[in-house]
Amino acid sequence: MVREIPQKVVDAILKIPLPHVERPDHLVWHFNSSGIYTVKSGYHIAHQAILERQREKPESSFKLKKEAWKVMWKMKVPTKIRSFWWRAYKNILATKENLFKRRCAVDNLCPICEKEVETTEHLLFMCPWAKMVWFGCNIKPLGDLGGNASLIKWIADMMENLSVKEVVILMGRVAQIAWHIWKSRNDFVFNKTKINPQHTITSFFHAEMECLKAFEIPRVHMDNPANQEDLPTWRAPDEGRFKVNCDAAISASGSRSIAAVVLRNWKGKLVDGLAKSVQVGTSLGGELYAIRAACEMLISLGLKEVEVESDCQQAIHLSVSELVPPWDVRALVMDIRHFAKEGNFLFKWVRRAANKVAHEVASLAVRNSLPCNWIVNPPISLVTVLEKDVNESL
Numbered sequence: 001m002v003r004e005i006p007q008k009v010v011d012a013i014l015k016i017p018l019p020h021v022e023r024p025d026h027l028v029w030h031f032n033s034s035g036i037y038t039v040k041s042g043y044h045i046a047h048q049a050i051l052e053r054q055r056e057k058p059e060s061s062f063k064l065k066k067e068a069w070k071v072m073w074k075m076k077v078p079t080k081i082r083s084f085w086w087r088a089y090k091n092i093l094a095t096k097e098n099l100f101k102r103r104c105a106v107d108n109l110c111p112i113c114e115k116e117v118e119t120t121e122h123l124l125f126m127c128p129w130a131k132m133v134w135f136g137c138n139i140k141p142l143g144d145l146g147g148n149a150s151l152i153k154w155i156a157d158m159m160e161n162l163s164v165k166e167v168v169i170l171m172g173r174v175a176q177i178a179w180h181i182w183k184s185r186n187d188f189v190f191n192k193t194k195i196n197p198q199h200t201i202t203s204f205f206h207a208e209m210e211c212l213k214a215f216e217i218p219r220v221h222m223d224n225p226a227n228q229e230d231l232p233t234w235r236a237p238d239e240g241r242f243k244v245n246c247d248a249a250i251s252a253s254g255s256r257s258i259a260a261v262v263l264r265n266w267k268g269k270l271v272d273g274l275a276k277s278v279q280v281g282t283s284l285g286g287e288l289y290a291i292r293a294a295c296e297m298l299i300s301l302g303l304k305e306v307e308v309e310s311d312c313q314q315a316i317h318l319s320v321s322e323l324v325p326p327w328d329v330r331a332l333v334m335d336i337r338h339f340a341k342e343g344n345f346l347f348k349w350v351r352r353a354a355n356k357v358a359h360e361v362a363s364l365a366v367r368n369s370l371p372c373n374w375i376v377n378p379p380i381s382l383v384t385v386l387e388k389d390v391n392e393s394l
């Protein structure tokens with residue numbers, strides 16, 4: 001049978017991580033990022049054209065508007081973001097297209113790519129730099145709709161296919177990212193600040209952390225990097241305690257990923273670790289693999305209340321919150337949340353400089369230079385980083 005399935009499909013299937021904690025199989029619906037399928041949504045996809053026409057009827061669009069407002073009201077985001085999102089939804093943002101229509105602009109072109117009309121959808125979702133931001137945030141709203149992307153339609157689809165709770169969470173996240181894109185775009189237009197997708201992604205993650213804290217969204221353990229003493233180096237755990245660092249590396253060809261885990265005691269001594277070749281589709285997948293492997297190692301060693309550190313903000317974020325995970329890493333995230341409760345682990349996002357040892361193990365392994373007895377007899381480059389961590393930690 002495998003021979004009849006195209007190689008591309010086989011590769012994609014092999015990259016889906018499997019859960020380690022037994023739970024019933026879960027069908028995913030790749031038409032939305034939550035992967036949740038409902039009969040209603042299948043019907044919906046099949047009859048999109050008909051529904052589209054129905055939506056254009058005034059009474060149905062009025063009903064949708066009312067429903068959309070209700071959902072937006074429930075989003076756990078600052079008021080300024082809610083009001084921005086409502087304006088985007090009603091298509092009354094000061095985009096070039098809207099300004100041009102009101103004769104307030106000489107043209108309607110996107111000021112950033114200068115190639116397309118700057119509609120709300122282009123500005124927030126379709127402009128190449130905006131797409132990079134969504135990619136970096138591992139979420140793809142309106143992504144598959146191409147030139148026909150419509151915010152109203154996307155919101156209608158979501159409300160059709162997901163529960164209210166899920167729409168509120170997902171839309172809150174999308175509204176926040178969109179707001180940061182809008183802010184960066186305005187900084188570019190009015191202050192000539194260079195467009196930098198990574199800056200926009202980082203400022204979104206920081207703001208979202210603040211938001212989760214402000215609204216007290218339930219979480220297992222939350223260490224807020226914004227409030228945390230910003231340590232540039234590794235810190236040994238308190239006496240008698242352990243700490244585990246996680247990282248992932250991808251080979252230069254992109255074909256192989258390594259998930260690395262390093263367990264040390266309060267003296268900074270290497271206690272255990274692993275470096276495992278994993279098949280994942282994204283770097284986020286690799287980082288989550290490492291965190292799950294770390295949790296499993298701790299559980300098998302009977303260690304509880306251990307600090308688990310990673311330099312991947314999004315992986316930590318997904319591990320500690322109750323956000324709907326992207327479907328392709330769902331199995332990993334659900335396992336981690338399960339183990340976190342079992343072992344009462346404390347997840348922490350740290351800077352790269354504080355995660356050097358795990359990084360070194362992953363990079364050695366990806367280059368096939370990590371000896372199999374590395375824990376007992378670590379290679380010299382690893383010894384150097386381990387000693388540096390201990391010295392800086394004093």
Ligand SMILES: [Zn+2]
Pocket residue numbers: 110111112113114115116122126127128
């Ligand atoms: Zn553009």
